Amino acid sequence: MSRLSIIAYSVCGLFFSVSLAFSLFYGYKVITHDLPKEKKTVETYNYHFVLVPEELDNEYWKLVEKGAKDAAKKYGVFLEYTGPKQANIDDHVKTIEMSAASKVDGIMTQGLSDEQFTPLINRIVASGIPVVTVDTDAANSRRLTYIGTDNYYSGYLAGKALIADTFGEINVAIITGSFYANHMQQRVKGFENAVKSEKRINIITVQESEISRVKAAEKANQILQEHPEVNAFFGTSALDGIEIAHVVTKFHKQHQIYIIGFDTLPETLNFIREGTITATVVQEPYQMGYEAVKMMVDHIQGKKVPPIVHTETRILRKADLPVSTQSGKAEGN
Ligand code: BGC
DSSP states (O other): HHHHHHHHHHHHHHHHHHHOOOOHHHHHHHTTTTSSSHHHHHHSSSEEEEOOOOSSTTTHHHHHHHHHHHHHHHHEEEEEEOOOOOOHHHHHHHHHHHHTTTOOSEEEEEEOOHHHHHHHHHHHHHOOOOOEEEEEEEEOOOOOOOOOHHHHHHHHHHHHHHHHHHOOOOEEEEEOOOOSOHHHHHHHHHHHHHHHOTTTTTEEEEOOTTTTTHHHHHHHHHHHHHHHTTEEEEEETTTTTHHHHHHHTTTTTTTTTTEEEEEHHHHHHHHHTSSSSEEEEEEEHHHHHHHHHHHHHHHHOOOOOSSEEEOOOOOEEGGGGGTTTTHHHHHHO
16 A cells, blocks of 8 residues: 555545544434433322413403412412403303313302303302303302402492592493393492492493404493593493593593493503502402312312402502502512
8 A cells, every 4th residue: 555545544534533423422422312200290180170261361350360379389289270261151161061071170260140150160069060140140050159349339339439439420431341240230339338328429331342343442432422422431341431431532531521440451550550540449469369179179189168259449549559450469479
């Protein structure tokens, strides 16, 4: 072999060895790249519950979900949060039925109406799955317990707040989430009874927003055009007051029209801060979710659970700020 061939062979050999080393090194890295350091432990749960809200992405229901999730974590529960994208009774009922069919350990939902929800809840309970009503009760059903606001009383408080905050003749328009739902009917009834004996207060109209921002705004617009005498609004569900405030501001009437809303969502608190909404009815959605899970666990573990747990409700005005947007207790959480 010539000297030249020896050099050529040596260079090729060296090149081959270096390439092989690189291939082995990076090949190993690629193969092992996504492997976890240790084998992942499979999470185990004691129970599987489902929470079916009226509307999945509604900020109010996200607070109920948050409470339920926190309790689920604490008690080893696998919590599913599923329901209509936009408030819709048929979808709501279907989701409950599907949850029952998949044999979960407990269902938490609203008791929206006696006609539709009472027989549904009774069927599910008879099949061995406990049901807790949250936010809205189907009081005549066989649900395990109701956790939520005393809805009649909360409406009554709103009526008394209107009396306390105003003077002279007041013509009120009510925008309610739904004519169909138990809790909305009770809030309106409580309000009507609270102002009944006050001669200077007249209820001009009651309209329905169908838990929709767009509808609430449409109704507020229509009311202001058809009833120029209206100088007060009561919005009975979380988004109604916010949309009434938007419309009233658009008409530049924020200094002439009194607004009382429901719930303490950030937008509502902002309107209270700037004075467009005078008062709102506080609910405790986080606590509703948390306690619902806890009571379901208690029941499954053989502990006694009270048939009704009313969460706190009260009136909040600008002077009461700051408050929490999560639980109504301390702002900024
Ligand atoms: C009610 C809920 C309702 C929500 C709608 C709340 O005031 O308690 O039942 O789904 O408003 O935005």
